[in-house]
Amino acid sequence: MSNANLSEKTARISGSLAASASSRTASATSSASPTKAASPARKPHHWARTGRQMLVGLLFLLPALLFYVTFELWPIIQTFWYSLYHWNGIDASTYVGFSNYKEVFTDPELYGSIIHSFFLIIFFSIVPIAIALITAVLVKDLKSKTARGIAQVFLFLPRVIPGAAAGVAWTWMLADNGTVNQMLKAMGLGNLTRVWLGDSHTALTAVGIIGFWLQLGFCIVLLLSGIGGIDQSLYEAVALDGAGWWRTLFTITLPGLKGQIGVCLTMTIVAALASFDVVYMSTQGGPGTSTMVPGVQVYRLAFTQQRVGLASALAVSLMVLVLLVVGPVQALVTRDRD
């Protein structure tokens, strides 16, 4: 919106408000604007005015607070609480202190699921961001509007469908007679074919490939939009300086994309550590426990094994790990923005 347009709108709006406000009595309005108080005698005390303003503020906030506290904040607090108990969800619970946490970090099946989720960061986060970065640097700017439109639509598709559906799609892609094996055979690599998600040696990597597919397109579009916003004169300046390709990358492109890379990192790391939909639909954590991740493990412990306390301890550990990994990335990005 242009400035002139904006001020014109202001004038129009304030005009219409003035007209309607004059027809109301001063006492009926809840407005606390100080400029309006006509006589000192009718001017409310400062604390009364502040109190009334705060009441208005709280009223605006109330609906959001109600839903948020009831259905997000309170369950989070309760997860901490549950994690200190042995409870099967039905009978009385017994307080066990931190022994559930001890189990999370000593039972190989439980801490193994956490290790799996960190392994997935390679495929969900590092590889797609690296490839997206290379692509963005090479393409730099999609000049043609149609090309950009078409590219964006296709690259966004994996992000628009439900993660569970992506799990189904890739179960078929990676099946015994699925497209991946078909392509391998066509390339003469028929001896490499296998049931990728059913082989405990390849299953976790196969899940990683699904994550790679989910994240790559989005990262490319995000980094392309960032690289298009870098001032061209900066590139010309270092080119005059005689800077080569690598120096340009490290002095101009990477610093210019810091914000976007931070966003990609945060988003993809959370997706890897807290993955559920894709894993649940493609392997359910199997074969054996080779693709078990904390999300699926929490679900299994809580709802099929009725070990609510242990599930909660794992859930809290997952949350803390996500915050520990994402926190520094976020801090870095926001500090640079200011």
Added chain:
Amino acid sequence: MKQKMSIRVMGNLMLILTIAFSVLPFLSMFSAALQPRGSMPEGIQFTAHPHWENFAAAWNMANITPLLVNSTILVLVVVPAVIICSALGGYAFARLRVPVKGLFYALFIVGLTIPFETLVTPLYYEISSMGLLNTRWALILPLIGLNLAFGIVWMRSCFEQIPVDLIEAASIDGAGHGRIFAQIELPLALPSVSSLAILTFLSTWNQFLLAVVLENDPNMRTMAGALQSFVGQYQTDVVLLNAGALEIMAPTVILFIVLQRYFIKAMLAGSVKG
């Protein structure tokens, strides 16, 4: 100049490869879905006689009609509720005096990166104790609450970007907060509101974990949640499974293609802020 050209070509080649990679699973599903029922399809293959009727069969077996109705009702309640709560709350944080504002705002920030797995267990028992398990409300109420952390942060930053002189002009004229909010700020915030609507729609429609946990009856779930039982039932029927899964994805994909400009804008901006 010549070198620049070759770099461009390489970049475009990579872009095209990525696009092909993004589309490949969809093609693969389509190819399988068009094979004759009961056959064992292999990878991507062309058929002279595509069996389009598979989609009709899958539509009935995956119960798409009740699912569509259900998910639509869910979205029609959750999205407006989230927008109303976020707009009012975001406005309070951006413009109004609220006691211990910083603390309240920090509470919402906390919710931004909390994975749903963390709270799904207590949520199950909470909904159960409210007697709402397996009802429509079991998904509606939590999904309103769980979308608000982002909604509040989003709407606050949107209201903060509206120039203050607009509001000052109006308050000099004696308009109350309710009027300033409804007649000046909210109309100016409409683009952000529409982006919030799109993002809330996507996260609600695609919600899987909560749907599986809080609704036993697959027909009460979201489209995504229903996939679980459908896959369980037809695991061996590759043709039908792919046809059904494509139908379950179809609504978001179609809506995305129709409103692509708005979706892409919302998703890019949403990721930067979230």
